[in-house]
Amino acid sequence: MSANFTLVLFGANSDLAARKLFPSMFQLSRWGQMPAKYRIIGLGRPMKSHDEFRREVRQKIVAHAPDTVRDEAELEVFSNNLFYVRHDLAAGEGLEDLRREVMRGEGQEETCQNILFYLSTPPSLAPRIVRSVEAAGLGGRGASTCGGWRKIILEKPFGHDLQSARELNRAVRKVFHEEQMYRIDHYLGKEPVQNIIVFRFSNGMFEPIWNRHYIDNVRITIAEDFGIRDRGAYYEESGLLRDIIQNHGLQLLASVAMEPPVDLSPDAVRDEKGKVFRSVRLFTPESAARDVVLGQYEGYRQEAHVAPDSRVETFASVKFFVDNWRWMGVPFHIKAGKNLAETVTEIVITFKCPPQNFFGPPGSCSYTANQIxxxxxxxxxxxxxxxxxxxxxxMVTDPVYMKFDYKASFSKVGLTPYHRLLIDAMSGDQMHFIRDDAVESSWTVIDSIKSSLPDIEPYPYAVHSWGPESVLQAQS
Structure with a gap:
């Protein structure tokens, strides 16, 4: 369990806070995973009292995570640790009221010493927030009247290109050291994603064949069967490449492709992932035209806050190559999109055929190829x-599967990504958070795609299909 602390939540009225953060914090409190004394201070633009804020948070937990509420008394205990400070980021207000609230209250000497800032806000506001935090004497660098440790959690996206990512990193580093920063990608908190490193490096039957000599290709699919919902304005600025491929997609690729770390310390693991990002082959106009397919679902241009002539992609299929000793020549296909046939995220590792195929057409074993x-x-x-x-x-062969199922094999309910990552941030474990070099290297890759395919018209595809299938088949 972590030390007593104060969690300061910027964007306390956000959808993320309502759906994920408050339910996760409440459940951690129920499970005894929060420290003996803690305070959660929410910041938002509307004027409201502590009691109004507590009442609203209770309603949000009941609405978005009703299965977590077993006892009204537990909800009351949690809400008594909630406090509210009105703050208008857009107006450029200072954080004097926050500092007074941090320093105030019975037992404040046991909670204000350690502060975890959580930015559930648009990334463009991060530089302004950290400057205000520093001006209020609550920053991570230098002496502070409150003392104790300081940490900051930043939600993705970390910029919208390499230049903005570097500017964001520089701005936050003026107030917090890298070891105080927790760049959160909730995919890295998922149990199956965290299990990849265990699956690879604890099983001697897989590691010897986890390379270009035995693996033919790797396919990563991140599909959603719904559209952009109410995120039209955001998507017009980002697109699928920036929204999904740059973070979730490349993080999954790195988990599959990384070398064994020297140990399981956070920086040792992140060192190996960083090497993968630096090894990803950058795109040229020629390779992008061959290996990248961008699509847009029919009806996207009629969504709210979307331009009628928008060329923003809602689908991307990209063939990546990792130019290092282990993976040279092995294609890593990442396909992701909105309004596809189903919601599914999976990684398929396909192995090469045996030297001689007795059980099918000569030169082919695709029907029964070994896969993980x-x-x-x-x-x-x-x-x-x-x-x-x-x-x-x-003598006819069929493919069959041996399957391991988390829920069938383990009776204990696993932590959700936000449960896991909040615990890690409180305890100071950065393994499943993204380091600055990984952010910048991954943006370098995505920028090479965007600059190689400037303002192209994405291929249309039908809602609940698998994307522009005829184009994908022609390029496969």
Missing amino acids: VIRIQPEETIAIRFGTKRPGES
């Missing part, structure tokens, strides 16, 4: 596919 399928959502499973003889007189 890591399903991240909606199920949480790992399956291994291999060929076996179909019953009967003929």
Whole structure:
């Protein structure tokens, strides 16, 4: 359990806070995962009292996570640790009221010493927030009247290109050291994603064949069966490449491709992921035209806050290459999109064919090729596919699966990503958070795609299809 602390939540009225953060904090409190004494101070623009804020948070927890509420008394205990400070970021107000609230109250000497800032706000506001935090004497660098440790959690996206990412990193580093920063990508908190490193490096039957000599290709799919919902204004600025591929997609790629770390310390693991990002081959106009397919679902231009002639992509299929000793020549396909046929996230590692195929057309074993399928959502499973003889007189082979299922194998309910990552941030474990060099290296890759395909018209695709299928088939 972490030391007593104060959590300062910027954007306390945000959708993320309502759906994920407050329910997760409440459940951690129920489970005894919060320290003996803690305070959660929410900041927002509307004027409201502490009691009004507490009442609203209770309503949000009941509305968005009703299954977490077992006892009204537990909810009351949690809400008594909630406090509210009105603050208008857009007006450029200072944080004097926050500082007074941090320093105030019975037992403040046991909670104000350690402060965890959580920015549930648009990334463009981060520089302004950290400057205000520093001006109020609550920053992470230098002496502070409150003392104790300081940490800051930043939600993705971390910029919208390499230049903005560097500017964001520089701005935050003026107030916080890198070891105080926790750049959160909730995918890294998912149990199946965290299990990849265990699956690879604790099983001697896989690690020797986890390389270009045995693996033919890796396919990563991040599909959603819904559109952009109410995020039209955001999507017009980001697009699918920046929204999904730059973070979730490349983080999954790095988990599959990384070398064994020297140990399980956070920086050792992040060092190896950083090497992968630096090894990803950058795109040229020629390679982008060959290896990148961008699409836009039919009806996107009629969504709210979307331009009628928008060329923003809602689908991307990208073939990446990792130019290092282990992976040279092995394609890593990442396909992601909105309004696709189903919601699914999975990684499929396909192995090369045996030297001689007795059981199918010469030169091909695609039907029964060995595969490892890591399903991240909606199920949480790992399956291994291999060929076996179909019953009967003929020597006909069929692919079959051996499957491991988290829920069937473990009776204990796993932590959700935000449970896991909040615990890690409180305790100071940065392994599953993104370091500054990884942010900048991944943006370098995405920028090479964007600059190689300037303002192209994305291919249209039908809602609840698998994207512009005819184009994908032509380029596969």
